[in-house]
Amino acid sequence: MNLLSVLGACLMIVAAGFGALRLVGVQGQQSHSVFAFSWVLGTGIVSLLIWVLGLMVGGALIPTLVSICCLSLFFWGAKVSANRLIILPRLSQASKIEILLGAILLIEIGAMFYWSYVHTLGLDGILNWEIKARYGFASNGALPSSYFQDSGRAFTHPGYPLGIPNTEMWLYFWLGDSNQFWAKTIFPLFYAAGALLLVALSAHLIGWNTPGLIAAVLLFFVPQVSVEGGSAVVGYADFPLGTVYLATIGSLLVYCRSEDVRWFRCYAACLALLPWIKVEGALLWLLAALCGAWVIFRRKGSSARFLALLPGAMILSAWHIYLACMHTVSSHDFLSVNLSNLWANIYRLGPIGARLLEELTNLEIWGLSWLVFIVSAVLAAVKFRNLMAIVLLTAIISPIAVYCFSYVLSPWPDYLGHMGVSISRLLMHVAPLGLLMTAIVAAESWRELPGASIASAGTRTLD
């Protein structure tokens, strides 16, 4: 019974995301691409609806209204165009290697589901994220002001946004009770969405399935993503944020490549959700918005496209106004940004750089991934001297630089210890994008061989 309830809740999320995807104009996609984007957009829509409706109504009315909204979006999206709703993959058109890679990918996703159920939520997964879902569910669907003001629970970071907790709460509505076991279901689904986005975006960018499939299969062999502390299945918001960031930047890259404005709308929709997933999402939103603005400027696009940057800013502002109204207790994770603090701690930059290098070369945690990403980044910079390369490299390198710089303002006396407990998780925000870059760069290495060029790979594209 619980399994059916969870299935119903997840289907409703995908239905809402599917409607939104059709409404932004991205239609006629392969099933895996539709699922991945629908999951990303659906979780954002459902969690935002729960938050907004929770301000006005309570109890059973919230899930009822959210369900009505999800179904309305689905039917509206289904009617908006005569295009087929989804295109199922045709094995007859796929090469043997693609079928093999697809089968491995399915097994990996199955393994992630299994590991998510046998593994507990991580401590931060319980104390920063699931706690909000549980308390919100126990309080008729909205976190009470007493939670935001409770200094005894400041360690749970009441100011963190509700993208993940409200998605967990959505499952609780369907289950009829809070449940730490079933709440974990959403995390392997984010993993599946991330892996499938790699396949779909690679196919759109290079017109060929195999490199994206290889990248998606390799994602599983990054220990930090699959099994390490803070991995994709222990209830932390980092991998979901990485998935949304991949969807955002990936859509922008497809727009750069195709000049198809529907992909710019998809970029705008995903961009808006970044600050709703995690605090660091606000930084990723800013960087992705700058990338989008740069693309509009270089392509001499309509200035109306700058409006696409507004929804994210509105969500960010609304959340901070809400926190201020709730008199939320603050948890000081960093020193305030001013010249005296910066000057006093600037000496930390050297040790922070050394610690970053140590992290990137830690084979136990990252395997060979960062070495591969660095090689890919160098090749991308040398070979693709175009707008796409600039966007891709900026989107990967700038968050890492800002994250590292933030430790200059760490209030911990052992600032390297602070970095040690969090940098692995922060790097997960850009790791999926690193794999996308690797898929693109590696695919280019094939192009000069007879019968293997991207241009000749037309029959093997997704759509």
Add this chain to the structure above:
Amino acid sequence: MPPPRTSLSSSPNAYPKAMRLFWIALIGVFVAVGAPNVFRKAARSRIHFAGPFHSTDNFLHFETGEIDVTQKLLALFASVPATKKIVIFVRGDDRQSGVIGMLVAYLAWPHPARIVDVSQPGWEASAGEKDLGSVGKFVFCRVGPPGWWPGGDKFGETLEVFSAPSVAQE
């Protein structure tokens, strides 16, 4: 709608076969380095206490050695009015003590929670409750309670819960 299938690169690939071999080797090493660690750690995962308190039960079982601690703690907290505070004593220099304290605070909802770090100088003053009537329970996480207090509800050797009224009577 797929993009036009032209090359992304601005320069031709001078050594295509070498590059192809390079990438095949890199992917092979990528899997060879990552896979042992992934499978070794994955093999350690075992399912215990699959239920609504799957995670907290596992953590508290690990810390106290007892089962069903979550439900027992919830029952204890439910026995006092929701307005009463839960005061939790931990040692900041003992990570496990802090973890248990935070889990207890998580479970204490909707009661207000207060975590007191007894390793901090002057903690007695900060923990001093002028009005014992505002407190529902005192919880000691890997911290020894005062010897003269009446017996509380013990969970293993690491977690003990005292009812504030019975402490006040003493």
